[in-house]
Amino acid sequence: MIDESAIVNYTKKGIVFNIQKFSIHDGPGVRSIVFIKGCPLSCKWCSNPESQDGQPIVMFNEKNCIHCGKCLTVCTHHAIDSSVRGLINRKLCVNCGYCATICPAQALIVSGKSMSVREVIQEIKKDAIMYRRSNGGITVSGGEPLFQADFVAELLKACKLLGWHTAIETTGYASVAQLEKVLPFVDTVLFDIKNIESESHLDGTGKTNELILANALRIAITGSCNVVVRVPLVPNFNANPRCVHLICEFVKYMTGVKEIHLLPYHKLGANKYELLGREYPIDDALQTPEEEDVYEYKKIVEEHGFRCIIGG
Ligand code: SF4
Ligand code: SF4
Incomplete structure (x- = not known):
């Protein structure tokens, strides 16, 4: 009998801000998505801005506040x-x-908590039967999974021991050491490529893209896992035929990649900026791309020889 604790460090802790059950996106079959905190990028369209900071963060929902004034008296800072x-x-x-612990109305809540690998596994194990029946599994998202590489490596190792399919959804902005820790336990990498032009990438995400593109090639060439490229389609950033064409031309160099997902920009995370006391970084007038335009981009992807899925 295998002593699993000799293989996996179940006490390793990470900061998790959500575990979403029964997802049919972000990898094959039915999945649990483990969202971890911390991201080196700060994309203007980020729908999980609470994930960007690596530590738990307090959020205030004014709609729930009953103005009892309790919080005013407790903060020693x-x-x-x-x-x-x-x-x-x-x-x-x-x-x-x-x-947040004294707020009677849940107007103050904390996003993110420290969890051990064992605690996360106990939670997602409740749906193990669904993973088996649907050929699904676990996807680690964020934030950026590689930001907490030590924790994510142990978590995915534990998932592999249980026979589950594993995926990560990554920005690709990570060191080689972080990649090498996590990749051996990953079946599918959902790799975001946002813009081939570094200046535009910097403007939209806060970082240039050289490291990301190098890692995209690095991961693909290892051939150790299935790689799917995902492209958020953001108006005034990359939602135009030229940018989509440039991305496809680059992906041709990613050995073995056959599939590109197009993810049209949406405003679902906009209210979270308010909860964090932040301005929404994108012009309010910016709309989700028109359906006919998205189909035009899909056609461009297919003309480059890739299978294309809208959403993903
Ligand atoms: S507002 Fe004060 S009590 Fe609340 S999380 Fe910040 S420091 Fe702590
Ligand atoms: S404790 Fe909660 S409900 Fe009361 S004033 Fe503060 S935020 Fe509002």
Whole structure:
């Protein structure tokens, strides 16, 4: 009998901000998606801005607030300030979460908590039968999974021991050491390529793209896992025929990649910026791409010889 604890460090801890069950996206079959905190990019269209910081973060939902004033008295850092946008002075707040524990209306909540590999496995194991029946499994998303490479490597190793399919959804912005820790336990990499032009990439995401493109080639050439390229389609950033064409031309160099997913921009995460006391970084007037335009981009992808799925 295998001593699993000699193989997996089940006590290794990471910061997790959500576990989403029964997803039919982000990999084959029915899946659980484990969202972990921390991301080196800050994409203007990010729908999970609470994930960008690597630590738990307190959020304020004004709609739930009953103005009881309890939080005003408990913060020893004097960060609760009803005169600031979003109630919390982020320069003073240390995200200790204490105010959330006393709020009677759940107007203050903490996004993210420390969980061990064992705790995450216990949670996702409840749906193991679904993974088996649907050939599904686990996807680690974020944030950026490689940001917590040690934790994610142990988590995915534990999943492999249980015979589950594993996937990561990555920005590709990571060191070789981080990649090498995680990749041996990954069946499918969902790799985001956002823009081939580095200046535009910097403008949209806060980082240039050289490291990402190098890692895209690096992962593909190892041939150790299935790689699917995902492209968020964002107007005024990359949602135009030229950018889609350039991405396809690059992906041709990614050995073995056959599939590109197009993910049209949406505003679903916009309200979260408010909960964090932040301005939504994208112009409010910006609309999700027109359906006919998305089909035009799909056609471009297919003309380059790739299978194309809208969504993913
Ligand atoms: S999380 Fe802690 S530091 Fe921040 S506002 Fe609440 S009590 Fe104050
Ligand atoms: S404790 Fe909660 S409900 Fe009361 S004022 Fe503070 S945020 Fe609002």
